[in-house]
Amino acid sequence: MKHYVITSDDVSARGAADDCAVQLRKYASLGAGDHRRWVELSDRAGAANVFAQHWFMDAALRHSAPAGDAVLAVVLDHEGAWLGAVPLVPEPSFGRWPVRNWQTWLATNQFLGTPLVSPRDAHRFWRSLLRYLDAHTKQGLLLHCRRFAQDDPVCAALADCCDAEGRAFRVLERFERPARFPGSAIRPAGKSEKKALARLRSLRGRLERDHGPVTVTIEEPDACCEHWIDTFLALERKGWKGRTGSALACSPDTEALFREVIRGGQERRVIRLAKLAANGRPLAMSSWFEAGDRGLGFKMAFDEAFRSYAPGQLLMRSVADCVGRNPAMHFDTCTPALRGQRNSPWNDDRTIYDCAVAIGPRRYRLLFDGLMRARTAWATAIPAIRRITKTGAAD
Known part of the structure; x- marks a missing residue:
């Protein structure tokens, strides 16, 4: 059921404060000129978030069925150049609460949600977009932003704009991801890391004794990637993801997106493809992005x-060593922190969060405040409810 009705494929308005136009564009309505401006924006915005760049997001919107209701929110300057873009989708509820809202849309296996914006234009982008949503989203109470990074200047600009305008901004969830920041690779290894390295050396030695020579291969940037793709998809499907139907190859859309992203990354020389094998048999495979001094983890699979x-x-250790050859690299593994593996092989943590931003007229801001209080009260009450329920069941 659609709760926001866009009567044309191109809804736009101009924000007086920054003389910027805002458009909500259906993907199907984008023409050759739009795609050209999208590419130009990608070049200006830099490589902080590969997932937001034109070549990735264009493929994601084409191959993802859940993107049907999504619109691309575009902020343009007075000459028509794109200052920023972020896909949004209208949602009928916010968690357990029946509150309509706008949510930043994420593709399958998109692990960072930062919008495509040049840091120098970030404040103009957010001011224009938020004021547009204030004026045109009468049924929307909030903007729900997902998988933002605390250290990203575009995300920081959103909080700045909210603070300057007295607009409510609430962090909903915060978690850490293993990462490597510039300089980490040259720090001396601590006692726990030395112990982890010794354990991995022992495991590799045992693997070689039991199953033959162990090799780690990283594909050349100009190599054909088709065999690597086929092998990865088969390896992933053999495991628990295949049994639960969540492997990439279990869905034509997700498989097609993965194939196009790997090919596109290889063509642009920003994807890295690695394989660990024993006596020629692939046991683990990994892919990640590197563009300039920014890196993002992507997909990994291993033989269970x-x-x-x-x-x-074992393969991640090799990937970390590869990443560490560039001391200026800022690398986000895009994987959750695992208990017991804190210091191996990543030295740092990157903070990722979801947030809610109030939009609409003043009475909507008051409702937003009430919703946040109710959400906090419910989260506080859940442990007590569970204890009471458990006690009652025991009786």
């Missing part, structure tokens, strides 16, 4: 029959 040898961890 060899779990006791930790092939995924």
Whole structure:
């Protein structure tokens, strides 16, 4: 059910404060000129978020069925150049609460949601977009932003704009991801990291004794990637993801998106493809993005029959060593922190968060405040409710 009705494929308005136009564009309505401006924006915005760049997001919107209701929110300057873009989707509820809102749209396997904006234009982008939503989203109470990064200047600009305008901004969830920041690679290894390295050396030695020579291969940037793609998809489908139907190859859309992203990344020389094998048999495979001094993890799979040898961890050690060859690299693994593996092989943490921003007229801001208080009260009450329920069941 659609709760926001866009009567044309191109809804736009101009924000007086920054002389910027805002458009909500259906993907199908974008023409050759729009795609050209999108590419130009990608070049200006830089490589902080590969997932937001034209070549990735264009493929994501084409291959993702859930993107049907999504619109591309575009902020343009007075000459028509794109200052920023972010896909949004109208949602009928906010968690358990029946409150209509706008949510930043994420593709399958998109691990960072930062909009495509040049940092120098970030404040203009957010001021224009928020004021547009204030004026045109009468049924929307908030903008729900997902998987933003605390250290990203575009995300910081959103908080700045909210603070300057007295607009409510609430962090909903915050978590850490293993990362490597500039300078981490040259720091001396601590005691716990030395212990982890010794364990991995032991596992690799045992794997070689039991199953033959262990090799780690990283594909050349100009190599054909089709065999690597086929092997990865088959390896992932053999494991628990295949059994639960969540492997990439279990859906034509997700497989097509993965294939196009790997090919596109290889063509632009920003994707890295690695494989760990024993006696020629692939046991673990990984892919990640590197563009300039920014890196983002992407997809990984391993052979569960060899779990006791930790092939995924062995390969990650090699990936970390590869990433560490560039001391200026800022690398986000895009994976959740795992208990017991804090210092191996990543030295740092990157803070990722979801947030809610109030939009609409003053009475909507008051409702937003009430919603946030109710949400906090419910989260506080849940443990007590569970204890009471558990006690009652025991009785």
